[in-house]
Amino acid sequence: AQSVTQLGSHVSVSEGALVLLRCNYSSSVPPYLFWYVQYPNQGLQLLLKYTSAATLVKGINGFEAEFKKSETSFHLTKPSAHMSDAAEYFCAVSDLSVYGSARQLTFGSGTQLTVLP
Amino acid sequence: NAGVTQTPKFQVLKTGQSMTLQCAQDMNHNSMYWYRQDPGMGLRLIYYSASEGTTDKGEVPNGYNVSRLNKREFSLRLESAAPSQTSVYFCASSDGRQYNEQFFGPGTRLTVL
Numbered sequence: 001a002q003s004v005t006q007l008g009s010h011v012s013v014s015e016g017a018l019v020l021l022r023c024n025y026s027s028s029v030p031p032y033l034f035w036y037v038q039y040p041n042q043g044l045q046l047l048l049k050y051t052s053a054a055t056l057v058k059g060i061n062g063f064e065a066e067f068k069k070s071e072t073s074f075h076l077t078k079p080s081a082h083m084s085d086a087a088e089y090f091c092a093v094s095d096l097s098v099y100g101s102a103r104q105l106t107f108g109s110g111t112q113l114t115v116l117p
Numbered sequence: 118n119a120g121v122t123q124t125p126k127f128q129v130l131k132t133g134q135s136m137t138l139q140c141a142q143d144m145n146h147n148s149m150y151w152y153r154q155d156p157g158m159g160l161r162l163i164y165y166s167a168s169e170g171t172t173d174k175g176e177v178p179n180g181y182n183v184s185r186l187n188k189r190e191f192s193l194r195l196e197s198a199a200p201s202q203t204s205v206y207f208c209a210s211s212d213g214r215q216y217n218e219q220f221f222g223p224g225t226r227l228t229v230l
Contacts, residue, residue: 006155012132014156034218036221041224043207043222045221051216070204090160107159107161109158110159
């Protein structure tokens with residue numbers, strides 16, 4: 001069964017600093033990987049996804065993530081944090097479902113990003 | 118396109134009451150999902166519908182039922198609400214193909230007293 005671990009439930013960075021949110025996954029087959037962002041009182045919005053075309057994936061709002069098979073990681077980065085980046089971020093893996101034949105998403109527990117002025 | 122819509126946005130129930138959460142999507146997606154979100158636990162799948170006419174249990178189905186009314190609509194019913202069902206509920210949809218990117222609704226915040 002697939003699983004996702006997000007290291008650090010809360011991350012604080014200063015405005016303009018590097019953002020690094022960590023995600024490690026386990027999957028029995030080559031995975032599809034996703035990062036979603038959730039702003040307060042809203043639903044989840046897709047930031048970016050890895051679908052095996054390229055290991056470095058660029059997403060919206062200046063975020064990118066690198067798929068490293070040897071490390072089973074898919075960390076999310078942004079070179080310079082902005083106040084508007086404050087939100088909760090979820091890593092997810094898509095794999096053949098343990099509940100049926102369709103592919104499902106398994107989510108990590110989330111990382112709350114705080115951006116300090 | 119409205120995307121995925123959910124009603125109601127907020128609801129307060131007393132223990133034992135029943136209610137139905139409604140979800141609709143206008144993206145012609147085959148697959149629809151219901152999740153609950155609790156602090157520190159991410160999103161957990163309650164039920165999903167891979168295609169019109171089919172529904173399957175997810176990770177936490179106990180206490181819930183679902184109906185895939187048609188391709189657009191997927192409802193979640195709580196027959197006898199319990200305080201443990203206090204949560205934020207999200208509906209999502211996808212085209213069901215291999216990448217399985219899901220699009221989420223704005224959520225329903227449910228409190229059971």
